[in-house]
Amino acid sequence: xxxxxxxxxxxxxxxxxxxxxxxxxxxxxxxxxxxxxxxxxxxxxxxxxxxxxxxxxxxxxxxxxxxxxxxxxxxxxxxxxxxxxxxxxxxxxxxxxxxxxxxxxxxxxxxxxxxxxxxxxxxxxxxxxxxxxxxxxxxxxxxxxxxxxxxxxxxxxxxxxxxxxxxxxxxxxxxxxxxxxxxxxxxxxxxxxxxxxxxxxxxxxxxxxxxxxxxxxxxxxxxxxxxxxxxxxxxxxxxxxxxxxxxxxxxxxxxxxxxxxxxxxxxxxxxxxxxxxxxxxxxxxxx
Numbered sequence: 001x002x003x004x005x006x007x008x009x010x011x012x013x014x015x016x017x018x019x020x021x022x023x024x025x026x027x028x029x030x031x032x033x034x035x036x037x038x039x040x041x042x043x044x045x046x047x048x049x050x051x052x053x054x055x056x057x058x059x060x061x062x063x064x065x066x067x068x069x070x071x072x073x074x075x076x077x078x079x080x081x082x083x084x085x086x087x088x089x090x091x092x093x094x095x096x097x098x099x100x101x102x103x104x105x106x107x108x109x110x111x112x113x114x115x116x117x118x119x120x121x122x123x124x125x126x127x128x129x130x131x132x133x134x135x136x137x138x139x140x141x142x143x144x145x146x147x148x149x150x151x152x153x154x155x156x157x158x159x160x161x162x163x164x165x166x167x168x169x170x171x172x173x174x175x176x177x178x179x180x181x182x183x184x185x186x187x188x189x190x191x192x193x194x195x196x197x198x199x200x201x202x203x204x205x206x207x208x209x210x211x212x213x214x215x216x217x218x219x220x221x222x223x224x225x226x227x228x229x230x231x232x233x234x235x236x237x238x239x240x241x242x243x244x245x246x247x248x249x250x251x252x253x254x255x256x257x258x259x260x261x262x263x264x265x266x267x268x269x270x271x272x273x274x275x276x277x278x279x280x281x282x283x284x285x286x287x
Contacts, residue, residue: 022049022110028103033091035077037084042107047078049109055080063118064093068127068157072096096129096157127157136168143167143186148208153192153263155282162282163188166265173223173278180272184211189266190282198260203249205277207242211270214244220275222248227256234275244268246277 024042038046043054050060057079064072075087099105106122133141144160144167155163167188174182187209196202216237222228232248239245252258262281269276 023106023108025104025106028099028101028105030101032099032101033094035084035086036090037082038076040082043083046076046109047083050076052076052078054078059086064121065118066097066121066123066127070096070127070131092134096127096131096134097123097125098128128160130157130161130164132161132164136164140164140168143188146185147188147190148206150189150191150206153190155190155263159282162280163190163265166280167267170267170269170278174269174271174276177221177223177229177276178273179221179269179276180274182269182271183213184270186267186269189264189268191264191266193258193260193262193264195260197249198253198258201250201253203246204239205244205246205266205268207244209266209268210236210242210244211268214270214275218275220246220248220277222246222252222277222279224252224256224279225281228252252279 022045024039024046026036026039028036047054050062052058052060059075059077062074062076064070064074070093072089072093074085074089074093077084077086093099103125108120108122109118133144144164147163149155167186170186173179189205189209214236217235218233219231220234221231228251230248230251232246232251234247235245236242258264258281262284264279264281266277266279269278
């Protein structure tokens, strides 16, 4: 039976759970990305810790901490009959850990001293985004969200720091190489090099990362960190599936020490000064 105040099960609200003082859990309900109501039985102790009166309509700040080192500043909103997590940072927390409806989350605010408005959050799932993602502009976040991953190239949340850094700093190489203003939205590519790339010395970019307004054939400048800076040709017209053939890939292999399994991040820039392919590598994982 559902509690009319916090919308969780009535058994949970009357404390019919084997949790110690300062601990509570709840199941994410529809709309959890915007707000999440705290079970009634947990309200008195939590509000006492936060120095908020039960019947006072107000908001206060708390920090949600996880074992991975995340610390999300969130707003706790209190009304006469209910208390809930809110604000955009709660949504960011949900995004970082890929919360889904029906997921149970365990909270513990007994681990820290009373003046400290921190709440430990124990999660079984691991994050999918690093803290750095939430420190960059929203435009950068949107580009990172649009990243295309080829087979065997999925990044851990820690490795995504390299992706966030590369995308957020893309303005530096475009300015350095006078690439001009880009005409289309960036779609980064994360790719694990395979036998075709290394042994056959062939690189084809997926259609989804190629701007539609690009010509079928033309010149392209290839910038691999500070290791390469040369112009070659590309072609999409020669491939029936719309992929882009990078004809200068052989030169990159000649000048850079790349092996099968190496993972690259690339951004294709179509700007007023022409076509540029910016590339960087992700450090090899330690065994």
